Amino acid sequence: MAKSNEPIWWSMFSAGGVMSAFFVPALIVITAIAVPAGWISAEGLRELVQHPITRIFLFVVIALSLFHWAHRFKFAMEDLGLKQLGRFLDIFCYGSAIVITIIAAAKLVTL
């Protein structure tokens, strides 16, 4: 059988699926509802984001969510008839997930 990177991408997709399923709805409630409504102060949330544990947590959520997107989006686009894009679709999806993850790591370390 030909060697394939598929298991790596699938693992990242799966880990990101779990992280986003369990954490993102509550995070959206905070950032889209609780803060604009004034239930949580933006300043308090900002201080919380600066805490090292919060930063590590957010890095994991951001990075794995991106890889979740990359894998699922690639196959959805192929299902919608963009299979002829081939390598370009792979490079766009996994490439942007890798690049943005590196940016996120840099941002969160230097915060």
Next chain:
Amino acid sequence: MANKQPTRAGKDYVRTVPNTWWLKKKTYALFMVRELTCIFVGGYALFLLALVSRAGDEAAFEALLRTPLLIALQIIALPMVLYHSITWINLTPKVMVVFRGEDKVSPALIAGVNYVAWAVVSGVILWIACCKG
């Protein structure tokens, strides 16, 4: 010109499916909705990155959280991400089959445990944000 049969060139034969195949049945359409929830998961990751990047700047941090367009996009994203959570948890009994001795643990129990864990985790996150934030 009698021989107009389509040729099958072994592995290279590709059965063509119209790109609108997913509109033919409700289950196909729901499958496509589930797959496209990833756009909202990825989009929210970008929003979180933009937000944490502004953590050193009080005004910019609050301004991003109060941008009407971004609030609207998140309100659209919320039901999509909830659909992702629900479909993901509903698949857990298929992905992890658990045995207790000789007996298979019921799929409803496995999904149920995941739903409880999701509720607890969400409660903890909201509690931390409310009380520590």
